[in-house]
Amino acid sequence: MLKESADTMSRDLYVKDMSMLVACDRVEGSKVFGSDGKQIGHIERLMLEKSDGRIAFIILSFGGFFGIGQEHYRVPWEKLRFDARINGYRINMTKRDVEKACRFLGKDDILAHKEHGHKSHDYFGVPPYWM
Secondary structure, X not given: OHHHHHHHHHOOOOOOEEOOEEXXXXXXXXXXXXXXXXXXXXXXXXXXXXXXXXXXXXXXXXXXEOOEOOEEEEEEHHHEEEEOOXXXXXXXXXXXXXXXXXXXXXXXXXXXXXXXXXXXXXXXXXXXXXX
């Protein structure tokens, strides 16, 4: 009976955290704080490269009211650092700095992602994930 429980637990698709790993549904919705300690917004989407599974970037969302009028920004994953004390992510910029980046415009923006991606990665000072 004990072995059956251990086997069931090891196959549980709903196990959320395993030491240094985290399930993507735990990343989406996480708060993002700026270098000034103030909350900027939250991670709305985690975008993965289909071919190799690398994290390409996140969609940072803030502003608006109940989802209406929110602004979305494409932020390279490399800019974020998890901080267990706040159970969220930190970026070494302020909200004002992020607002100067190119906004993420949605589905149409995904189609032109490399052009926008170059601008975004250049602004945030990290090499593009596809290089």
